[in-house]
Amino acid sequence: MIELIAQNPFLASLLALVGLGLVFGALLGFAAVKFKTEGDPIADQIESLLPQTQCGQCGYPGCRPYAQAIADGDDINKCPPGGEATIAALADLLGVEAKPLDAAEEAVPSVAFIREAECIGCTKCIQACPVDAILGSAKHMHTVIASECTGCDLCVEPCPVDCIEMRPIETSLQTWHWEKPKPVEDLIASDRSGATA
Amino acid sequence: MRKIWDIHGGIHPAENKHQSLLKPIENAGIPAQLILPLAQHIGAPASPIVNVGERVLKGQMIAEAKGFVSAPVHAPTSGTIAAIESRVIPHPSGMSANCIVIDTDGKDEWIDHHGVEDYSALSKLDLVDRIRQAGIAGMGGAGFPAAVKLSTRDDKPIETLILNGTECEPYITADDILMRERAAEIIAGAEILRHIIKPNKETLIGVEDNKPEGIAALKKAAEGTGIEIVVFPTKYPSGGEKQLIQILTGKEVPSGGLPSDVGIVCQNIGTATAIYRAIQFGEPLISRITTVTGEACGQAQNYEVLLGTPVQYLLDKSGFDKENCIRLIMGGPMMGYTLQDTAVPVVKTSNCILAPTVAELPPPPPAQACIRCGMCAEACPVSLLPQQMYWFSRAQEHEKLENHQLFDCIECGACSYVCPSNITLVQYYRASKAEIRQAQQDKIKAERSKERFEARTARLEQEEAEKEAKRAARMAAAKAKAAAAANAPEASKADIIQAALERSKAKKAEPADPAQAAIARAQAKRDGGAEEESPQEKTERLQKLLASAEKRLVAAKEKLALAQEQQSDNADAFATAVSKTEEKLSAIQKELSEHQASQAPAKTEPAGESTDPAQAAIARALAKRAGAGADESAEDKTTRLQNVVATTEKRLAAAQQKLALAQEQNDANVGAFATGVEKTQAKLDAVKKELADHQATLGENAAAEQATSDDPVQAAIERAKAAREAQANMSEADKIKQTLESLENRIAKSKEKLEAARAAGDDKAEILADSLAKLEDKLATAQQQLSQT
Amino acid sequence: MGFLKVSSPHAHGPMSTARVMRLVLLATIPGLFSLTWFFGFGTLVNVLWASITALAFEALALKLRKRPIAFYLNDYSALVTAFLLGIALPPGSPFWLIMIGTGFAILICKQLYGGMGYNPFNPAMAAYVMLLISFPVQMTTWLAPQGSFAGDLLGPIDALRYCFGFGRESIDAITMATPLDVLKQNNSLLIEDLWQESAQLGHFAGIGWEWANIGFLLGGLYLLYRRVFTWHAPISMLASLTLLSVLFYDGGSSASGGSPLFHLLSGGTMLGAFFIVTDPVTSAVSNRGRLIYGALIGILVYIIRVWGNYPDAVAFSVLLMNFAAPFIDHYTQPRTYGHKLKDQQGGKS
Incomplete structure (x- = not known):
């Protein structure tokens, strides 16, 4: 043999x-x-990078489903509230190329605001809010808990009297900070060299 | 000579201190208006305790501390509160915040205040509280409430008390002149601090060697006190608290820790003076020494300034040349911030107002590329790698920034100062620090949002599950019942259903329904002696029997439908029951019609002892009609006819209801019901016609007499007619609509059931789906019907 | 007019990038002088032509990248690259060789990476290595130093003529192997004999070479004095080179690698130590990192010179260590105030 x-x-x-x-x-x-891993840790990691606004602008009903979708190969550039920072973080995590955001512009951080005089107390916005950030009961005026509002604007559409608006979060003394300087070495020829203010 | 340690890096910018040291401290006087921001310190803003229009005295507390890390605000002079409103405050953002505005009255009237005779007799807590009440916050620049720093814990013994007289920033001489002119007060303040802190090793005053006169004055004042004046070489930024501690003791304050962690308390000498005045004379912090300097000021000088004095007021005093000044700085050239508005007030931390000319501090040239020359790393007093942090900051690499200890950066500006490429490094770090903090907050918020979202989802699911559980329970109960019914023998089964019906009827009858009562009575009678009954009673009995049979039929059909929907095994049994009930019903109907036919021509009996008003009325009407015939009076005839109309209408309505019900349930007897309705209608019409004819005759004969009594009757008739017509008009469409509604309800129900069955993996799902489809077909047909009518 | 709103600090020191570069250019003067003194005007012509072409390429690249040309040319960084390359090339090199070199340095090694500050490799050294590999003949024909032959040194006119390709044949008459070459080719003679045989070897490191190196050393010391760079990288490079040459110097056998003095003062040692290794862009950033960076370059220089295929090795060593610089940076982060070294390193990713 x-x-x-x-x-x-x-x-x-x-x-x-x-x-x-x-x-x-x-x-x-x-x-x-x-060494079998339980669950799908990559989806968890992705989810931890998403802003948790639960706004559904990605086309999925919340951040967790989108995280799962990314884990299953969907694009990473569908999250307007997260913007470039989230895309960069996702690209970093997944080792893929960062893509430009799949939306006209990054969502400006904002909070929902109910014009309370106009509210008819229909509770539709309360049912729409993914994070229970709207208080009120039937036939009673509703109000937004601003600190819990994720700015997802899901409550705007259901309102029958259009009394909800998204207000950008304003800078306060506490949140004000210096912006990063514009990198001047990226001057282009049309700028006057040697003189920028 | 004691050992002096060196700090890493550091720079030697042009000092420019002599300009403002030429003249002694001058009292700046009382401006017309004082603006006192509520947040002049690190920590929570104070909260106002005065009202607009109130007169306040010098030294009166006008805003109280809110929380532990906070400091009260006092009126720097006497006057009236002009406003409590948002004003531009000294802050790099140039933003506004709440301020108390005082219109001064020039009288400078003190509030009643007392010093402490012998502070050494007072406890530490008492002294610290006095310092807190005096609103003293660190006067070197940061503005940390002094009382907080002095509230050391007993388990952390303090070795060294350090007074900071370094004043390493160029241009500023507020501390220098304080040492020259008020050395005794500094030392007295140091003694009080020493009494409070009780350092078990030493008390030091650190001064850079570029202030020889101040050092001499201090040394003289400190003679015999054991307080040591430590002089060390001038180098920026030796005056930073952590740097000074390193220079004087060689110890490093751990990152993120406090000086007390290494047994040290550090206070500015200006703060020490303020503490002295607060303890010795009971004077709160209402003024400070501020250097006004820079070449755009005609006369650089130190002023004793009331807090809240507008910067414009000081600039005016110093011959400010606005044309030549493009940036106004509060603080020094290294760490100060630019002001956009000269209306901002001097606050507790304002050690300098710098108004340089364009030539003196030219606007920053455009930054060039970083060549990684490392000069910044050489200059950094905390041994960071500024150029690396710059790259990371630009690339938004927050993690790397934190690994490179971005948060240990004291923002002294040494790196930017030496950078050959003019990169505004500190600005990058400030922005990145803010971004990282923001990111951390966002992260926390995202976590919370996620939790809330998950909690909400869980809650909704639970609600759904509860509903589902209830539904399942209901279904199970119905099944159990049906099963019980199916297992019981035929007769008893019917009895059971009957009993249930009776029960529900009894419930319904509770609000004293006369008809039900009558039925009950009639039944009782029937049970008692069916044979001896009068024709009138028989009619009643039969009618009642009919009604109850109809009801039973309806109930039975409902059950049958339910059973069919649920594909219950009992469906057949129910079907049998239904058909039996139907037979019975038709039998009763027949009997009734026969009886009525036989009785109708000669119904003479009065109403008997019936208590039912309706029945009584009918009976009366019948009796009258039968008895009086043509002889009856015109009025009687009208009444009778009206009564007949009313009764017939009632009957018609009942018949129509029945018809609708029958149609809903697709009863085979629909035809019969429809005929019944038609007949009743015809009868009604005939009676009505008779009534109308009669009335017309009456109207002709006795128009005048009848006019008064006729109207309401007529109106009632009209109303009745209208009602009947309305019913007749809507009947077809409405019936179909009713049918539609009930169908839809049933479809919804069966859909839910189907879903539940599918979720449970029930094998009945297929059957349910089938029945659903059937129902939907029916719905479609009904809809078609509706559209046709 | 409102006041400026700018972040502190508001004061700025006297140093600027252009000033740093000008100081570097100034510091090359002693070395350039001795090169010219001993080898004629060839090197000066090299530097001149390299400067012209480098500026032209830089301007071209800036134009293509749509950047303000004057603003960037003012930083003198292209000139520094041109000077270093011009000095490193053999005197009297042909114009095309220089042009290819500066073109490669400026266009590919610098601007392609994003311009000054972004280049991972020292442009002058990368170009030098590229030329050495591509044109070994031109790159190894070094002129004979004054005193080693009978003829006249290369005058300014001749140097220009040779450079632009007229009568290049005659230049061959005065070329000679460099001392490092001589040592490299030697397999049989004792060092002592070798010295006697080869006229160009001079006292200890070759005629002219000794003085050129001393010139660059002087320039370097000047830069150190002006605090243009810290002492760490150059001193550690020289130290490690010295250490190795001492360790492996056997007193002069035929297999010897040459004396420590020979290694310190021949070839591009001093130019490398003070003008190349100190190039901030491509070296390690912390002082500790620079010590390691310099030391490793010194070791590589010795290894390649003695056991490698090429006679001189500064360019190769520097390029190799450019690769390693980010790695060194990662492990040599200085201890920050208030931190323990262990914590800090433990906290690193």
Whole structure:
């Protein structure tokens, strides 16, 4: 037998390869069972990068489904509230190319505001709010808990009297900060060299 | 000579201190208006305790501290509160915040205040509280409430008390002149601080060697007190708290920690003076020494300024040349911030107002590329790698920035100062710090949003599940009942259903329904002696029987429908029951019509002892009609006819209802019902015609007599007619609509059931789907019908 | 008019990038002078032509990238690259060789990466290596130094003529191997004999070479004095080179790698140590990092000179270490105030 193999290099290599294949296959199979990861950690990681506005602007009903969709291969550029920062973070996590945002512009951080005089107390916005940030009951005026509002604007559309508007979050003394300087070395020729204010 | 440590890096910018040291401290006087921001310190803004229009005295507290890290505000002079409103405050943003505005009256009238005779007799807590009440906040620049720093914990013994007289920023001489002129007060303040802190090792005053006169004055004042004046080489930024601690003790304050963590408390010498005045004389912090300097000021000088004095007022005093000044700085040239508005007030932290000419501090030239020369790293007093942080900041690499200890940056500006490419490094760091903080907050908020979203989702799911559970329970109950009914023998089953019906009827009858009562009575009578009944009673009994049979039929049909929907095994049983009830019903109907036919020509009995008003009326009417015949009076005839009309209308309505019900349930007897309705209608019409004819005759004969009594009767008739017509008109469409509604309801129900069945993996799902489809077909037909009518 | 709204600090020091570059240019003067003194005007012509072409290429690249040309030419960085390349090339190199070199340095090694500050490799050294690989003949024909032959040195006119390709044959008459070459080719002679045999070897590191290196050393010391760079990288490079040459100097056998003095003062040692290794853009950033960076360059220089295929090795060593600079940076972050070194490194990703 051994002699046969020794004299037949083709057979020998075939046997060797098959043997190796078996051994490694068994190893891999063992590892797959032994080190099986529960759930889908990548989706969790993706979700932790998403802004959790639950706004559905990505086309999915919330951040978790979009995270799952990205994990399953959807584009990473569908989150306007997250903007470029989120895309960059996702690109970094997934090791893919960052893409420009799939929307006209980044969503300006804002909060919903109910013009309370106009509110008829229909509770439609309360049902629409994904984070329970609207208070009120039937036939009573509603109001937004601004600190919990994610600015998803899902409450704007259901309002039958259009009394909800999105107001951009204004800078306060506490939130004001210096902006990063415009990198002047990226001056272009049309700028006057040596004189920028 | 004690050992002096060195700090890493540092720079030697032009000092420009001599200009403002030529003249002694001058009292700036009382401006017409003082603007006192409520937040002149780090921490929560103070909250006003005065009202607009109120007169306040010098030293009166006008806003109280809110919380532990906060400081009250006092009126710097006497006057009236002009406003409590948003004013531009000294802040790099140039934004506004709440301020108390005082119109001064020039009298400078003090409020009653007392110092402490012997502070050493007072406890630490008492002294710290006095300092807190005096509103003293760090006067070196940061404005940390002094009382907070002094509230050291007993388990953290303090080794060294350091007074900071470094004043390393160029141009500023407020501390220098304080040392020269008020060294004794500084030392007295240091003694009080020493008493409060009780440093177990030493009390030091650190001064840079570029202030020889101040050092001499301090040394003289400190003789014999054991307070040591430590002089060290001038280098920016030695005056930073952490840097000074390193220079004097060689210790480093751990990152994110406080000086007390290494047994040190550090206070500015200006703060020490304020503490002295607060303890010794009971004077709160209402003024400070501010340097007004820069070449755009005709005369650079130090002023003793009331807090709240507008910068414009000081500039006017110093011969400010606005044309030549393009930036106005509060603080020094290294760490100060630019002001856009000269109306901003001097606050507790304003050590300098710098008005340089364009030539003196030219506008920053455009930044060039970073060549990574490393001069910034050489200059950095905390050994950061500014150029790396610059790249990370531009690339938004927050994690790397934090790994490069961005948050240990003290923003001293040494890196920007030395940068050959004129990169505004500090601005990048400030922006990045803010971005990172923002990102952290966003992250926290996102976490919370997620939690709230998940909680909401869970809640909705639970609600849904509860509903579903209820539905399932209901269904199970119905099934159990049906099963019980199916298992019981035929007769008893019918009894059970009957009993249930009776029960529900009894419930319905509770609001004293006379008809129900009559039925009950009639039944009782029937049970009692069916044979002896009078024709009148028989009619009643039969009618009642008919009604109850009809009701039973309806109920039975409902059950049947339910059973069919649920594909119950009992459906057949129910169907049998229905058909039996139907037979019974038709039998009763027949009997009734026969009886009525036989009785109608000669119904003479009076109404008997019936208590039912309606029945009584009918009986009366019948009796009258039968008895009086042609002899009856005209009035009687009218009444009778009207009564007949009313009764017939009632009957018609009942018949129509029945018809509708029958149609809804696609009863086979629809035809019969329809005929019944038609007949009743015809009868009604005939009676009505008779009535109308009669009335017309009456109207002709006795128009005058009848006029008064006729009108309401007529009106009633008209109303009745209108009602009947309305009913007749809407009948077809309405019936179909009713049918539609009920069909839709049933479809919705069966859909829910179907879903539930599918969710539960029930094998009945297929059957349910089938029945749903059938129902939908029916709905479509009905809709078609509706559109045709 | 309102007041400026700018972030602190408002004061700025006297240093500017252009000034740094001008100082570097100024510091090359002693070395350039001794090169000219010993090898004629060839090097000066090199530098001149390299400067012209480098500025032209820089302007071209800026124009193509739509950047303000005057603003960027004013930073002198192209001139520094041109000077370093011109000095490194053999005197009297042909114009096309220089032009290819500056073109490669400016267009490919610098502007393609985004201009000054963004280039991972030292442009002058990258160009030098490219030329050395592509045109080995031209790159290794070095003129004979004064005193080693009978004829006249290359005068300014001749230098220009040779440079632009007229009568290049005659230049071959005065070319000679460099001392490093001589040492490299030597397999049989004792060092002592070698010295006697080769006229150009001079006292200890080759006629002219010694003085050129001393000139660059002087320039470097001047820059150190002006605090243009810190001492860490150049000193550690020279130290490691010295250490290795001491360790492996066997007193002068035929297999010897040359004396420490020979290594310090021949070839591009000093030019490399003070003008190339100190190039801030491509070196390590922290002082500790620069110590490592310089030391490794010194070691590489010795290894390549003695056991490698090329006679001189500064360019190769610098390029190799340019690769390693970010790696060194990662591990040599200085300890920040208030931190323990361990915590800091533990906290790194």
